[in-house]
Amino acid sequence: MGTTVGFDLDMTLIDPRPGMVAVMNAIGEEAGLRLDGEYFASNLGPPLDMVLRDCGAPEELIPGLVARYRELYPEVVVPSTIALPGAHAALETVRRAGGQTVVVTGKYGPNAARHIKALGFEVDVLVGELWADGKAAALTEHGAKAYAGDHLGDVRGALAAGITPIAVTTGPCSREELAAAGAEVIFDSLAEFPAWFSAFGAPEPVR
Numbered sequence: 001m002g003t004t005v006g007f008d009l010d011m012t013l014i015d016p017r018p019g020m021v022a023v024m025n026a027i028g029e030e031a032g033l034r035l036d037g038e039y040f041a042s043n044l045g046p047p048l049d050m051v052l053r054d055c056g057a058p059e060e061l062i063p064g065l066v067a068r069y070r071e072l073y074p075e076v077v078v079p080s081t082i083a084l085p086g087a088h089a090a091l092e093t094v095r096r097a098g099g100q101t102v103v104v105t106g107k108y109g110p111n112a113a114r115h116i117k118a119l120g121f122e123v124d125v126l127v128g129e130l131w132a133d134g135k136a137a138a139l140t141e142h143g144a145k146a147y148a149g150d151h152l153g154d155v156r157g158a159l160a161a162g163i164t165p166i167a168v169t170t171g172p173c174s175r176e177e178l179a180a181a182g183a184e185v186i187f188d189s190l191a192e193f194p195a196w197f198s199a200f201g202a203p204e205p206v207r
Contacts, residue, residue, distance in 0.1 A: 002098030008149030009105035010044045011171035013087040017041040019077030043172045045151035086191030093194040100124040102142045106131040136160035155181040
């Protein structure tokens with residue numbers, strides 16, 4: 001039985017920022033709100049409703065803004081999104097070793113699935129709309145032994161699940177911030193994952 005590894009999506013496996021800037025600016029303009037798409041895309045991680053609340057969107061408008069964002073997302077964000085360096089290789093490394101890959105993301109599940117299909121990622125399990133410590137339940141349920149992400153919230157999720165927190169500096173958090181949060185392994189990108197996993201995912205010796 002191989003090792004199961006969890007992965008975050010935004011800024012860990014994929015870079016969706018250009019499309020996200022466009023969609024956030026569009027829904028802000030439609031609603032007459034000053035929403036900063038560039039800021040939003042530079043600080044991906046928290047759920048959309050939380051971000052809108054922090055940006056000062058009136059509470060009564062948030063459900064409609066979320067719905068409109070999700071409506072525009074497939075045609076604007078998905079086609080412009082690219083895979084980050086090492087993403088395909090990291091997933092393939094786990095599968096080739098007989099393990100499973102579990103993507104646990106704060107993103108709306110159907111849109112996360114569209115990214116995975118569009119980029120040809122081979123993923124065994126996808127769980128959407130979980131953030132920070134909330135990711136622990138899915139990681140535990142699917143038996144993950146490590147979780148890779150770019151945000152402090154991802155480190156918190158791995159720690160809450162009692163598994164190895166892997167961090168990549170491809171997102172908004174610095175190496176120092178990720179280390180201080182408790183990341184045990186920190187990569188510049190997932191291109192470094194296969195070499196590390198060759199030791200971590202090795203089977204226990206027979207005694």
